Amino acid sequence: DAGITQSPRHKVTETGTPVTLRCHQTENHRYMYWYRQDPGHGLRLIHYSYGVKDTDKGEVSDGYSVSRSKTEDFLLTLESATSSQTSVYFCAIKRAGNSYEQYFGPGTRLTVT
Amino acid sequence: DAKTTQPPSMDCAEGRAANLPCNHSTISGNEYVYWYRQIHSQGPQYIIHGLKNNETNEMASLIITEDRKSSTLILPHATLRDTAVYYCIAPLGSSGNTPLVFGKGTRLSVIA
Numbered sequence A: 001d002a003g004i005t006q007s008p009r010h011k012v013t014e015t016g017t018p019v020t021l022r023c024h025q026t027e028n029h030r031y032m033y034w035y036r037q038d039p040g041h042g043l044r045l046i047h048y049s050y051g052v053k054d055t056d057k058g059e060v061s062d063g064y065s066v067s068r069s070k071t072e073d074f075l076l077t078l079e080s081a082t083s084s085q086t087s088v089y090f091c092a093i094k095r096a097g098n099s100y101e102q103y104f105g106p107g108t109r110l111t112v113t
Numbered sequence B: 001d002a003k004t005t006q007p008p009s010m011d012c013a014e015g016r017a018a019n020l021p022c023n024h025s026t027i028s029g030n031e032y033v034y035w036y037r038q039i040h041s042q043g044p045q046y047i048i049h050g051l052k053n054n055e056t057n058e059m060a061s062l063i064i065t066e067d068r069k070s071s072t073l074i075l076p077h078a079t080l081r082d083t084a085v086y087y088c089i090a091p092l093g094s095s096g097n098t099p100l101v102f103g104k105g106t107r108l109s110v111i112a
Helices: none
Strands: A004-007 A010-013 A019-025 A031-038 A042-051 A054-057 A064-070 A073-078 A087-094 A102-104 A108-112 B009-013 B018-023 B033-038 B045-050 B061-064 B070-075 B084-089 B106-111
Touching (some): A004 A087, A010 A019, A019 A031, A019 A108, A042 A064, A042 A073, A054 A064, B018 B084, B033 B061, B045 B061, B070 B084
Parallel strands (some): A010 A108
Antiparallel strands (some): A004 A019, A019 A073, A031 A087, A064 A073, A087 A102, A087 A108, B018 B070, B033 B045
């Protein structure tokens, strides 16, 4: 357990509405990640952050934005939710150094109707 | 990431060793092999990683061939709770900064 929480854990929203998912960590890790997971696609990276205000795009970043104004929180925003963004979203952190050990949160199940 | 190839599914009897293979023939000399697993509806869980020597921890053992083109993750006494999708990943470079790319993995079913 790397002290990662995600909120909300479940959300149903309508097409066209903005949605923000929150990832919170308690251990001051520098790197944080947002992934989505869909049947048949596995885990895909949306955005990641390598420090406060430092973010970069992943494989499937269209339609998503992120913000990291403090170390412990990494926010993922769906600016105008679409049904194709129905998915399970996982946040992850990486401890310092040159390791690729990532630790994942419990996930957020988002349904866009 | 170096391309990895894993069988889509495997079965293992409870209490027996589960041996999960992974091919990574394009891996570079300084690139590690990482293994994660994902139990249904949970976030992925880091298991183990290695460069060229065999590695063991409380969860599993990792055997890497001498030419580093393939590896095997061994769960020595599989239990029903080991039923999961197992991912073999060879991240690009050794800086730790390159995002991981998860493939489709191997779905391991442990059978009572």
